[in-house]
Structure formats: C-alpha cells, structure tokens
Amino acid sequence: MAEKKKPIIVNVEGEDITAQHEKEKAEGISQVGPPIQQAPPVGNAKGLRIGAVALWVLAIIFEVLTVLVVFGKVNLSFMPQLTQMIIFLVLDLACVVAGAQLWKKANHIDPVSEANSTKFWIWNNMGLIVCALAFVPFIILLLTNKNADKKTKMVGVIVAVIALLIGGLLGYDYNPVSAEDKQEAMAVFGEEDVYWTRFGKCYHTHDDCQSFSQSEQLTKGTVEQAIAANRTKFCSFCAKRDDITNVKTDDEALNEENAQDIQEAEDALEDEVPAAK
Ligand SMILES: [Zn+2]
Structure with a gap:
C-alpha cells in the first residue's frame, strides 16, 4: 500500500484529479482548504426501495414466527421458548431498521412532492409505519393470549416495546427532502x-x-x-x-x-x- 499522506481526489469517473486540484489551489483558483474526497455515486432509488420492501416483508415474517412461537405452533426444541421469541424479535427489528435506512436513502435520491403534506409524511416515514406493523400486532396478540405464561408475556412485551421504540426512532426521517x-x-x-x-x-x-x-x-x-x-x-x-x-x-x-x-x-x-x- 502506498503511503497515505493526503487523500487522493477522484472525479465521478474515477480519474485521479489530485494534481489538478493542487494546481488550482496553487494558482488561487481553488482556496487552500482542508483535504477533500469525492462523494460516492448517487445510487439507484428503485433498487434501494426494492431492498427496503424485501427487508420489511422479512420483518413481518419474523413477527409471524414470533407469534407462532408464543402460541406453541413453532418450537425449535433445541432452545427455550423465551430465547426463540427474543431471537425472532431481534431479527424482526434488524430487518425493520435496515429496510428503513434503505428507504430513507431512496427518498433522498428520488424525493416525493410535498404538495400533499399527508402523503409526503407517510411516504417519508414508511419506516416508522412498518415498525408499528412489525411489533404492535405481536404485543396485542401476546397480551390477549390466555395460554402464555406470565414471564413470557412480561419479557415479550418489554422486548417488543423496546424494539418498537428503537425501530421507530431509527425509522423516522428527521431530515426529509x-x-x-x-x-x-x-x-x-x-x-x-x-x-x-x-x-x-x-x-x-x-x-x-x-x-x-x-x-x-x-x-x-x-x-x-x-x-x-x-x-x-x-x-x-x-x-x-x-x-x-x-x-x-x-x-x-x-x-x-x-x-x-x-x-x-x-x-x-x-x-x-x-x-x-
Ligand atoms: Zn458554508
């Protein structure tokens, strides 16, 4: 590896433009400033949206699996029921959050019009909405399940509520465009x-x-x-x-x-x- 003294500046085509930049700086065209790196390409909004939706579908599948575990329909006998429930909830959360990041990124590449403020909010905060869908039904089903024991209910609700909060905070777009x-x-x-x-x-x-x-x-x-x-x-x-x-x-x-x-x-x-x- 070459000695990394100063970052190399490349243009979008990948050509090294460090020398040109230095020359411009020397000539005073470009002000002498801090080291500069080239931004990555903008990316493909459609691909990101497909990825987001796929992850969200996966999140709902994990939610369904969590419900099935609690209702005793799915039982991976090599680990306790409580562990199975927590693992599926964590996987549910991971998919919700990863999907929301892709979705937000897509919205910054291909933003929606703000002419309709309701639509604008919903579209930008799909991550938040999916997060609610990925945990609230589980919480309701767990609380109304008469067969689940007290400990399962308590742990399940606490983990799901924490996941709901984390997913909601990470799914919300604080900087919509x-x-x-x-x-x-x-x-x-x-x-x-x-x-x-x-x-x-x-x-x-x-x-x-x-x-x-x-x-x-x-x-x-x-x-x-x-x-x-x-x-x-x-x-x-x-x-x-x-x-x-x-x-x-x-x-x-x-x-x-x-x-x-x-x-x-x-x-x-x-x-x-x-x-x-
Ligand atoms: Zn400035």
Whole structure:
C-alpha cells in the first residue's frame, strides 16, 4: 500500500484529479482548504426501495414466527421458548431498521412532492409505519393470549416495546427532502461542486467555508450527491457569501458545525455583561 499522506481526489469517473486540484489551489483558483474526497455515486432509488420492501416483508415474517412461537405452533426444541421469541424479535427489528435506512436513502435520491403534506409524511416515514406493523400486532396478540405464561408475556412485551421504540426512532426521517427542495437546489447549483463535512448537516459552495474547522475532511460532489448523502440544506454562510437566497438554508446545522464560534461568542458576551442574577 502506498503511503497515505493526503487523500487522493477522484472525479465521478474515477480519474485521479489530485494534481489538478493542487494546481488550482496553487494558482488561487481553488482556496487552500482542508483535504477533500469525492462523494460516492448517487445510487439507484428503485433498487434501494426494492431492498427496503424485501427487508420489511422479512420483518413481518419474523413477527409471524414470533407469534407462532408464543402460541406453541413453532418450537425449535433445541432452545427455550423465551430465547426463540427474543431471537425472532431481534431479527424482526434488524430487518425493520435496515429496510428503513434503505428507504430513507431512496427518498433522498428520488424525493416525493410535498404538495400533499399527508402523503409526503407517510411516504417519508414508511419506516416508522412498518415498525408499528412489525411489533404492535405481536404485543396485542401476546397480551390477549390466555395460554402464555406470565414471564413470557412480561419479557415479550418489554422486548417488543423496546424494539418498537428503537425501530421507530431509527425509522423516522428527521431530515426529509421534497422533490421541490431538490429541484430548487439543482436549478441553482446544477453540476457545480458542493462540499460537506463528515458530521455536518448542510452542504457548502466554498471549501474554505468559515464553519469548517481546519483539519476537517471534506467530501465533494454535486448537490444531487449532497442530498443523497443526507445534506439537504445549503449552508447559510455560503448562501450569504454567494448572495443566494432561493435555496433552503440550514441555520441549525450551521450552529452545530460552528459550535466553537458560538462558544466564543457566548464567552465574549459573558465578558461584556457580567453575570447578573
Ligand atoms: Zn458554508
């Protein structure tokens, strides 16, 4: 393996453009900024959706198996009934969560219109809905099953409720993007490069944006790739710098990325206004 001193920058075709980038930096075309890596291709929404649905079907199959175990219709005699129930519930949860991640990813590649807000919510939160379907029927059937013993009921309900909460939290889309948002952003940025950080929630047009810390690893790609990577909003610093007002900006994300500056501002404020209690 070659010595990894600096990340290599490749374009979408896989060509090494590090030298070109360095040259641009040297010439001042590109600002000297942090290391930059190329974003992965956007991916195929249809394939992701098929994967999500397949996983969700599997989740419901595991739920049915859990019910059958509790009702004594399925019995893997080599392990206790309680263990069988917990294993099937965990497999149920794993499929629910994995499916939801694929589904959310697909929605960021191929978003739905927000014209109908109910449809928009349901479509974006299918992961949450499937999660309810994957555990609530089991909980109801277990609680109403007169033959199940108290311990099975208690453990089953506790595990299923925890799974329901975990699956719900991971299935919910906290950062939904609409077809309108994406169209808007693509109309403004087109194939231009934008940048984002590993943990940041928005994308930037400048690789030396003031919200980046110095050593931060940046990813570069088109705005379409940024949205696919869950960076759905435009940095408000970059928006101000470029005088772009017709794209959704994310002040919240900026606050997070810029926590240090905020801390400094707060400190300065404390110096100015002595703590009055
Ligand atoms: Zn920025």
